Amino acid sequence: MPSKPPLVIGHRGAPGVRPEHxxxxxxxxxxxxxxxVEPDVVATKDGVLVVRxxxxxxxxxxxxxxxxxxxxxxxxxxxxxxLTGWFTEDFTWAELSTxxxxxxxxxxxxxxxxxxGTEPILRLRDVLDLVRAAAHEQNRTIGVVLEVxxxxxxxxxxxxxxxxxxxxxxxxxxxxxxxxxxxESFESTVLGQLRAADVDASFVYLIEAAGQPYDLFxxxxxxxxxxxxxxxxxxxxxxxxxxxxxxxxxKMLLVPGTTLVADAHARGLxxxxxxxxxxxxxxxxxYRGPGGKSAFGxxxxxxxxxxxxxxxxxxxxxxxxxxxxxxG
Numbered sequence: 001m002p003s004k005p006p007l008v009i010g011h012r013g014a015p016g017v018r019p020e021h022x023x024x025x026x027x028x029x030x031x032x033x034x035x036x037v038e039p040d041v042v043a044t045k046d047g048v049l050v051v052r053x054x055x056x057x058x059x060x061x062x063x064x065x066x067x068x069x070x071x072x073x074x075x076x077x078x079x080x081x082x083l084t085g086w087f088t089e090d091f092t093w094a095e096l097s098t099x100x101x102x103x104x105x106x107x108x109x110x111x112x113x114x115x116x117g118t119e120p121i122l123r124l125r126d127v128l129d130l131v132r133a134a135a136h137e138q139n140r141t142i143g144v145v146l147e148v149x150x151x152x153x154x155x156x157x158x159x160x161x162x163x164x165x166x167x168x169x170x171x172x173x174x175x176x177x178x179x180x181x182x183x184e185s186f187e188s189t190v191l192g193q194l195r196a197a198d199v200d201a202s203f204v205y206l207i208e209a210a211g212q213p214y215d216l217f218x219x220x221x222x223x224x225x226x227x228x229x230x231x232x233x234x235x236x237x238x239x240x241x242x243x244x245x246x247x248x249x250x251k252m253l254l255v256p257g258t259t260l261v262a263d264a265h266a267r268g269l270x271x272x273x274x275x276x277x278x279x280x281x282x283x284x285x286x287y288r289g290p291g292g293k294s295a296f297g298x299x300x301x302x303x304x305x306x307x308x309x310x311x312x313x314x315x316x317x318x319x320x321x322x323x324x325x326x327x328g
Contacts, residue, residue, distance in 0.1 A: 007313035008322045009145050010034040011275050012053065016318035018112055019103045020060070021051045022119040026127060030134040032319040036143035036180065039127045042150065043159045048093035049124040049168055053104060054078075055150055058085035061099040062117055069095070078153050079214040089157055096121050108281055108294050124165075128172045135179055143180030145313075147206070151190035152215045162193035175200045184247055184272075187215040191243060202244040204272060207231055209249040228252075233263050245270030245312070253306050254284050261309040272313035276303050278321055300325060 013025030014032065021039065029037050039051040055078065057063055063072075063086045072091070075084040088096065099121055103113035128144065135142040151161050165183075169175035181201040185191055191203045208227040216224035229235060231246060239246070246264055250273045253260065264271045275282070281293035289297035303325055306314065316322030 005327050006307070006311050007035040007143075007272075008033075008319065008326050009272070009313055009315045010037040010319045011315040011317050012040065012051075013037055014317070014319050015104075015112065016109065016277070016321075019101045019115055019119070020053060021122060022101050022115075023122060023126070023130065024115070024119060026122075026130050027134075029319045030131065030138075030142065033323045034142070034316075034319045035313075036145050036182070037127065037131060038145040038147060038315060039122075039124060040147045040149050041124055041161070041165065042088045043154055043161060043164060044088050044091055044093045044096055046092045047159065047164055048096075049161075049164055050088060050093070050096060051122050051124060051127055052088060052149075055088045055153070056083050056085040057088060057099070060102055060104050061086075061121065062102060063099050066099070078150055080217070089154070089159060093123070108279060110294070124168055125172055128174055132179065141180065143182065144174065145182040145184060145204075146201075148183065148185040148187070148190050148194075150214075151185060151187050152218055162190050162197060166194060166197040166199050169199060169201075187213055188243065189215040189219075202270075204245045204247050204270070205230075205239065205243045206274075207246050207248040207252070209251045231260055231264070236263055236267050236269065239269065240267050243269070245272065247272035247274060247313070247315075250274060250276065250306060251284070253309055253311070254302070258309075261311055265310065270312040271310075272315065273306055273311050274315040275317060276306065276314050276322060277317045 010029030012020035014028040018025035026037055040053050041049050042052050042055040063069055072086050075082055100117045101119050102116040103109055106113035131142050131144055148161055154161050174181050177200045182204055183194055183201045184204040184206050186206040188205055212224050212226050253273055261271045278296040278299035280288040280295055280297040283297045283302055287298045287302040
């Protein structure tokens, strides 16, 4: 394992044990010693930034149980895909604050689902305040890895996320460098917008194992580079000076003989990977064990392959396991 351990980032808090993006999920991650937490950011109708895995919230809240919001159910195209449900952009913050969170994967994480209905949705500001308080109480540096979700979609409906995020960070004191801030997105356009807005952060480009970035597809059509093409050595050269690093699907690091991490490091780019989870459902086939999808497999073996490549950060759903392994 490399001499310098990677950052251990609580992916939406500690969603292996509490519903993601809840106060208790973040509090557990911070108590378990993560280096940073990762909130996914979307917007409400009135421009409030909230933390949700997606802007479609039927799977992570009890919105379907609220008859007063039944008429908000609709079908929208988000990043080119038709989705039916309830969307944050159709609610004010006051309305969303009446909802309660639910476990997104209840069949896989039944223990976490036992906490359904107990906690409200958080705003980005709430997460920033939680992290600042934990850093003070624990007398250590803790960062935030802010993921911007569906920026092109929100811009099309008049909710440009870049200025909303820049203003919120400035108001919260984070853009002044008080504590570490990393901004990431699957769309490079919004990263450039936030850099141009002088947001004091490192900027990381999220990379899928397949497909095309939606912002580039809208601008260039089928000619747009795919995600895998983006991280070939020649195209990594084009990222230098525009971003500070990449964050890749761990599948890309489990390919025998891959030089992706070394190629990026040779160009001065940091490399994160997502998401290190212990359950069989998320492990590559060689590392699965007995007991079904929800049972823990041979996750340490899989994580070891990733760690030995020298990644700079790992996203984890079980922060206690992540801290124990990557710092052990």
